[in-house]
Amino acid sequence: MKVIFDPDIPEDFKEDILKNIEEENLGEICKVCGSDTLYVALIDEILDVKCYECGTSYLEIELTDQES
Numbered sequence: 001m002k003v004i005f006d007p008d009i010p011e012d013f014k015e016d017i018l019k020n021i022e023e024e025n026l027g028e029i030c031k032v033c034g035s036d037t038l039y040v041a042l043i044d045e046i047l048d049v050k051c052y053e054c055g056t057s058y059l060e061i062e063l064t065d066q067e068s
C-alpha cells in the first residue's frame with residue numbers, strides 16, 4: 001500500500017513506521033473501501049495508521065517503541 005505521512009512526523013521515524021506496517025501484513029487494499037493508500041497521523045505520542053480514504057484505523061504505534 002502507498003503511505004502518506006503527517007507533515008509533523010520526523011523523517012527519522014518514517015523507515016521504522018514502514019517496517020511496522022509491513023510486519024502487520026495489512027494487505028494491498030483497505031478491506032472496507034478498497035483504497036490502496038494509508039495515512040499515518042501523529043496524535044500526541046501515538047502514530048495512528050489509517051485508511052486515507054475512509055479513516056478505518058489499522059494500527060497504532062507508540063513512538064517509545066521505535067527505539068530498538
Ligand SMILES: [Zn+2]
Nearest residue numbers: 030033051054
Ligand atoms: Zn478505507
